[in-house]
Amino acid sequence: MLDIKLIRQKPEWIKDKLASRGVTAAEIDELLALDTQRREKIVATEELKKQRNQVSAEIAKVKREHGDASAQIAAMRAVGDQIKTLDADLTDLDGQVTYILVRLPNIPADDVPVGPNEDYNQEVRKWSTPRQFEFTPQAHWDLGEKLGILDFERGAKVAGTRFVYYKGLGAKLERALYNFMLDEHSKEGYQEVIPPYLVNNEAMFGTSQFPKFTEDVYTIINEGEPLTLIPTAEVPLTNYYSHEILDEAQLPVYLTALTPCFRSEAGSAGRDTRGLIRLHQFNKVEMVKYVKPEDSYQELDKLTADAEDILRKLNLPYRVIALASGDASFSSAKTYDLEVWIPAQNTYREISSCSNCTDFQARRAQIRYRDAEGQVHLVNTLNGSGLAVGRTVAAILENYQNEDGSITIPAALVPYMNGVTTIPAK
RNA sequence: GGAGAGUUGGCAGAGUGGUAAUGCACCGGACUCGAAAUCCGGCGAACCGGUAAAACGGCGCGCAGGUUCAAUUCCUGUACUCUCCUCCA
Numbered sequence: 215m216l217d218i219k220l221i222r223q224k225p226e227w228i229k230d231k232l233a234s235r236g237v238t239a240a241e242i243d244e245l246l247a248l249d250t251q252r253r254e255k256i257v258a259t260e261e262l263k264k265q266r267n268q269v270s271a272e273i274a275k276v277k278r279e280h281g282d283a284s285a286q287i288a289a290m291r292a293v294g295d296q297i298k299t300l301d302a303d304l305t306d307l308d309g310q311v312t313y314i315l316v317r318l319p320n321i322p323a324d325d326v327p328v329g330p331n332e333d334y335n336q337e338v339r340k341w342s343t344p345r346q347f348e349f350t351p352q353a354h355w356d357l358g359e360k361l362g363i364l365d366f367e368r369g370a371k372v373a374g375t376r377f378v379y380y381k382g383l384g385a386k387l388e389r390a391l392y393n394f395m396l397d398e399h400s401k402e403g404y405q406e407v408i409p410p411y412l413v414n415n416e417a418m419f420g421t422s423q424f425p426k427f428t429e430d431v432y433t434i435i436n437e438g439e440p441l442t443l444i445p446t447a448e449v450p451l452t453n454y455y456s457h458e459i460l461d462e463a464q465l466p467v468y469l470t471a472l473t474p475c476f477r478s479e480a481g482s483a484g485r486d487t488r489g490l491i492r493l494h495q496f497n498k499v500e501m502v503k504y505v506k507p508e509d510s511y512q513e514l515d516k517l518t519a520d521a522e523d524i525l526r527k528l529n530l531p532y533r534v535i536a537l538a539s540g541d542a543s544f545s546s547a548k549t550y551d552l553e554v555w556i557p558a559q560n561t562y563r564e565i566s567s568c569s570n571c572t573d574f575q576a577r578r579a580q581i582r583y584r585d586a587e588g589q590v591h592l593v594n595t596l597n598g599s600g601l602a603v604g605r606t607v608a609a610i611l612e613n614y615q616n617e618d619g620s621i622t623i624p625a626a627l628v629p630y631m632n633g634v635t636t637i638p639a640k
Numbered sequence: 641g642g643a644g645a646g647u648u649g650g651c652a653g654a655g656u657g658g659u660a661a662u663g664c665a666c667c668g669g670a671c672u673c674g675a676a677a678u679c680c681g682g683c684g685a686a687c688c689g690g691u692a693a694a695a696c697g698g699c700g701c702g703c704a705g706g707u708u709c710a711a712u713u714c715c716u717g718u719a720c721u722c723u724c725c726u727c728c729a
Contacts, residue, residue: 253688260690260698264696267698269709271658273710291708292709
């Protein structure tokens with residue numbers, strides 16, 4: 215959520231900044247008009263409330279002295295009615311202001327490429343070079359099925375399309391990967407947590423999946439109370455400190471968690487229908503940071519480096535993309551995507567997204583800190599995948615495949631695989 | 641699932657229709673070479689409006705409604721915490 219005061223002060227700047235994110239100038243103008251009305255009502259109602267407070271004090275005094283206050287009481291009855299009417303108007307205007315405000319995306323940082331979609335993304339750097347195969351590399355789903363470590367058919371039978379079973383060394387590879395990732399992040403100072411996988415609407419609002427993106431998630435109703443299966447651990451990790459005021463000395467806070475992620479993938483029909491790239495349920499190791507505002511961009515670089523480090527240690531070629539303003543997520547001011555090389559598709563595919571959400575989520579979720587002078591400020595929040603585990607399995611299967619269909623286990627993972635160095639061909 | 645108790649400033653903790661005591665902590669001053677102790681004074685969450693900045697005002701006793709001229713106090717609903725019972729991986 216943006217600061218309404220900032221929108222009041224710099225409306226033209228806001229319009230310009232949000233134009234490439236699909237926000238029209240008319241929306242901002244409407245918001246400001248409603249905000250002006252709202253503040254006029256506030257002044258009017260507070261004036262009456264002041265009057266009521268003063269007269270009520272008089273009434274109290276008269277009553278204490280056993281006098282007659284019926285004239286004042288009658289007057290205040292009328293004032294009370296006026297207040298009631300004004301407050302009702304105010305509630306209505308508040309609702310209208312909030313409706314628009316919570317649907318405005320974050321302001322892109324100054325160095326973010328401006329553009330409406332992914333065509334305007336910029337490659338920042340590339341690491342390593344894709345391997346040259348002396349044979350035609352197979353897709354990971356073919357490898358996985360042949361090796362008996364992935365079973366998409368039974369996933370579909372039992373749950374539906376976009377579900378999978380991992381088996382045997384496939385399941386162990388997934389487990390090895392996330393243990394490896396969590397260990398690496400722990401070394402960098404992230405505290406490992408196991409959060410709830412179901413969250414309430416307030417949490418979904420705090421990280422701004424709600425109210426705009428209700429279609430993308432699975433929500434279950436339990437005795438009338440909705441709970442949503444987390445689409446990412448960002449939700450429970452970032453809401454961990456919601457409605458709290460931290461001490462400045464506590465910052466920065468680094469958290470990491472492995473969780474399953476659940477996404478309805480509404481609107482992605484026909485895309486990545488095979489394999490591990492786009493499933494309704496997948497594991498992801500997430501990193502979340504709470505930092506002071508002045509540190510947030512430096513922390514974003516570190517966060518991105520921490521995600522990259524996993525790919526480097528697995529020796530998987532990747533590139534770093536700076537997302538264009540129109541391609542970044544709703545709450546992000548600046549996002550780097552990491553894309554890993556997928557040989558069978560002859561392209562790079564997203565495996566991590568690292569974002570600085572500045573104070574956007576902190577304002578929604580009311581996450582603040584108190585500085586040495588006792589002043590209260592919003593924290594900045596960041597999140598990044600480190601990494602999407604299923605996609606990492608896909609990348610390993612494809613990049614580490616041998617001509618006979620066997621898979622060499624990356625050296626860094628061998629200790630996590632109990633010494634297994636190869637997934638043998640069948 | 642059942643029963644009871646609780647939720648008030650950084651902490652502790654009173655109040656119970658007339659508009660939030662008190663203690664500790666914190667800040668300033670006195671005393672002192674300095675400190676402690678003592679004394680005097682002050683500050684009280686967070687938020688909103690207002691202002692050039694102030695002043696000032698509103699709100700504020702878990703949350704949401706209601707009754708009332710007036711609600712921390714009464715009524716209704718609800719969340720969470722604790723204790724006991726019940727059940728359970």
